[in-house]
Amino acid sequence: xxxxxxxxxxxxxxxxxxxxxxxxxxxxxxxxxxxxxxxxxxxxxxxxxxxxxxxxxxxxxxxxxxxxxxxxxxxxxxxxxxxxxxxxxxxxxxxxxxxxxxxxxxxxxxxxxxxxxxxxxxxxxxxxxxxxxxxxxxxxxxxxxxxxxxxxxxxxxxxxxxxxxxxxxxxxxxxxxxxxxxxxxxxxxxxxxxxxxxxxxxxxxxxxxxxxxxxxxxxxxxxxxxxxxxxxxxxxxxxxxxxxxxxxxxxxxxxxxxxxxxxxxxxxxxxxxxxxxxxxxxxxxxxxxxxxxxxxxxxxxxxxxxxxxxxxxxxxxxxxxxxxxxxxxxxxxxxxxxxxxxxxxxxxxxxxxxxxxxxxxxxxxxxxxxxxxxxxxxxxxxxxxxxxxxxxxxxxxxxxxxxxxxxxxxxxxxxxxxxxxxxxxxxxxxxxxxxxxxxxxxxxxxxxxxxxxxxxxxxxxxxxxxxxxxxxxxxxxxxxxxxxxxxxxxxxxxxxxxxxxxxxxxxxxxxxxxxxxxxxxxxxxxxxxxxxxxxxx
Ligand code: ADP
Numbered sequence: 001x002x003x004x005x006x007x008x009x010x011x012x013x014x015x016x017x018x019x020x021x022x023x024x025x026x027x028x029x030x031x032x033x034x035x036x037x038x039x040x041x042x043x044x045x046x047x048x049x050x051x052x053x054x055x056x057x058x059x060x061x062x063x064x065x066x067x068x069x070x071x072x073x074x075x076x077x078x079x080x081x082x083x084x085x086x087x088x089x090x091x092x093x094x095x096x097x098x099x100x101x102x103x104x105x106x107x108x109x110x111x112x113x114x115x116x117x118x119x120x121x122x123x124x125x126x127x128x129x130x131x132x133x134x135x136x137x138x139x140x141x142x143x144x145x146x147x148x149x150x151x152x153x154x155x156x157x158x159x160x161x162x163x164x165x166x167x168x169x170x171x172x173x174x175x176x177x178x179x180x181x182x183x184x185x186x187x188x189x190x191x192x193x194x195x196x197x198x199x200x201x202x203x204x205x206x207x208x209x210x211x212x213x214x215x216x217x218x219x220x221x222x223x224x225x226x227x228x229x230x231x232x233x234x235x236x237x238x239x240x241x242x243x244x245x246x247x248x249x250x251x252x253x254x255x256x257x258x259x260x261x262x263x264x265x266x267x268x269x270x271x272x273x274x275x276x277x278x279x280x281x282x283x284x285x286x287x288x289x290x291x292x293x294x295x296x297x298x299x300x301x302x303x304x305x306x307x308x309x310x311x312x313x314x315x316x317x318x319x320x321x322x323x324x325x326x327x328x329x330x331x332x333x334x335x336x337x338x339x340x341x342x343x344x345x346x347x348x349x350x351x352x353x354x355x356x357x358x359x360x361x362x363x364x365x366x367x368x369x370x371x372x373x374x375x376x377x378x379x380x381x382x383x384x385x386x387x388x389x390x391x392x393x394x395x396x397x398x399x400x401x402x403x404x405x406x407x408x409x410x411x412x413x414x415x416x417x418x419x420x421x422x423x424x425x426x427x428x429x430x431x432x433x434x435x436x437x438x439x440x441x442x443x444x445x446x447x448x449x450x451x452x453x454x455x456x457x458x459x460x461x462x463x464x465x466x467x468x469x470x471x472x473x474x475x476x477x478x479x480x481x482x483x484x485x486x487x488x489x490x491x492x493x494x495x496x497x498x499x500x501x502x503x504x505x506x507x508x509x510x511x512x513x514x515x516x517x518x519x520x521x522x523x524x525x526x527x528x529x530x531x532x533x534x535x536x537x
Pocket of ligand 1 (some may be wrong): 462479482
């Protein structure tokens with residue numbers, strides 16, 4: 001039988017850096033060079049005489065029979081195999097087989113050359129793995145992800161910048177039609193299933209086009225800011241905005257665009273969108289509930305103040321009837337004194353105005369309406385709140401001292417709600433002081449303009465103060481130490497003050513005297529609010 005390899009050939013193959021081995025048609029190895037020893041970890045001594053297939057045990061799904069058939073038909077075969085080494089390791093190899101024939105053309109053996117591609121294969125596997133993971137993430141997240149082709153916009157931007165436009169943000173504000181054009185030029189290359197569910201009509205292909213249909217006019221500056229930020233090499237842009245679906249619904253969403261260097265070099269921007277509609281609806285429902293709660297609490301305060309209100313109305317009413325009787329008497333005289341009658345009538349008008357003021361104040365408090373922020377002078381609100389509580393203060397013989405800073409900036413808040421807070425805090429102070437029999441009752445209210453621009457309001461009383469165990473719990477709903485208390489006053493005060501961007505703190509006096517010291521800090525109305533034209537009446 002003809003040997004598949006000659007001695008001379010073996011000597012040449014020994015010089016190869018690649019693995020070369022020769023086997024006969026039954027698979028028995030006749031030659032095994034030293035590069036094969038290194039690659040497969042089998043010595044030539046052990047390999048020669050062994051069956052190649054048994055020695056190298058192919059792994060994976062490749063079908064060696066198919067390779068054999070091709071080899072016999074064409075005389076050669078090349079491909080990739082995954083084999084096992086002597087120590088059980090795995091080697092990915094790129095293999096070439098060529099068929100040797102004898103003089104009559106009958107196949108006598110196969111020469112195989114192979115080299116190690118394990119490292120490259122490992123990288124490929126990792127890439128596939130990471131691509132798979134990325135795909136999974138891309139698809140499985142309950143967020144909408146889009147891959148956008150930005151190349152056309154990039155080219156137009158270069159032309160725009162070359163034409164001398166420097167302040168892009170202002171330029172885009174002045175030229176919304178250019179932003180619109182760029183939106184038309186930005187194309188969706190890929191998007192996940194969630195995006196199709198959120199924005200589309202179930203058809204993914206329909207969405208692989210321009211991003212323009214998803215941007216209502218009111219939101220296009222968000223896109224313009226993305227462009228500006230990407231050019232300024234910001235890594236991303238995050239904003240809450242409104243986008244629209246293909247069937248015309250508007251969604252409130254958190255929009256993020258990511259401008260990684262690698263993607264930007266390829267003209268690609270990634271965007272992520274989280275639908276906030278449910279959260280927005282929940283927040284709105286919560287706001288309605290808070291408004292209703294605040295309203296209920298106001299009504300309850302008015303309930304507590306009924307006696308004072310009645311007293312406040314009765315006083316001018318009494319005066320009115322006294323002036324009316326006096327007027328009548330002047331009229332009934334044989335010689336009516338019209339001057340006196342006129343004076344009595346004028347007094348009636350001004351007393352009626354007093355009654356009207358009280359009624360208007362109570363009605364404003366009692367009416368249920370959504371909060372309306374205005375620019376308001378806090379000192380005036382404090383004085384108004386003291387009018388509400390005047391009778392209570394008098395009844396409990398509380399001496400009130402005001403130290404209201406002049407030229408304080410205004411705050412931006414709902415006037416009635418801040419009044420409600422002040423009335424609540426003053427009433428709490430009066431009720432606390434009423435617990436101290438016969439003691440001097442003093443309420444000190446001070447406003448100051450702090451160095452950081454905020455406004456501080458101190459409400460200091462001479463009551464018993466707050467016990468240490470209670471300090472932590474004062475803002476808990478329904479926490480009360482009063483027999484008929486509801487425990488909702490302070491939690492509502494806090495939510496009102498925080499909604500106005502401020503803070504409320506309750507502590508005991510720090511001047512060594514007994515009593516509570518409540519501080520409200522509120523931000524001053526910014527130039528924006530002032531221009532926005534809140535009313536300050
Ligand atoms: P309520 O007045 O219905 O009790 P609040 O939430 O207004 O509800 O007050 C909760 C508790 O805080 C009061 O019951 C009282 O114990 C305490 N508190 C509030 N203000 C003062 C104060 N000025 N001095 C002492 N304790 C106070």
